[in-house]
Amino acid sequence: MSDSIQIQVADSHLYPGCAVHIAHLPEPALAAAAIVEFADGSGANATCHRRAPDELELTVDGYATQRRHPVDAKHWLLLAVDATHNSWRVKRRLP
Template identity: 80%
Template sequence: MSSAVQIQVADSHLYPGCAVRIANLPEPACASNVAEARVEFADGSGAHATCHRRAHDELELTVERYATQKRHPIDARHWLLLAVDATHHSWRVKRRLP
């Protein structure tokens, strides 16, 4: 993939129920279903991540360690996201994965 997936989070961190917008998500039929991503949080902070399509409406998101704009450190975490709409632009965090 030539460009990273752009992910916008409606808060300064991810948590179950959090709204997420995703642009340029590879189609589920893509060979690897894994893509590099750039996560942009509502407070202006950002993090590198990878996303993996588990199923048509499920996405695993692994976000690297980052700091919020208020310098609060957030450890690397792994999340399960579910699609909210048929266009796969709106997602919600379902739960944290081990």
């Protein structure tokens, strides 16, 4: 999907406090398809939705890390770290 949002994660999985880089965000109130690229080279499909200018919901499909460790699908809340909205941190897991 060439129109997918590209999300880079600083580790092989997401967790509270994990750093995330997003170059182009979806418009507020719109859900957008995303490709999540993890630091170990693994990847997953996802959907992201801006709840507020500094809050993003990210739903990541299940995937396997490069070491073949399975990671279940999860739903996360991310908060912007800077005014450019390129740097984010995972705040917490959502139900």
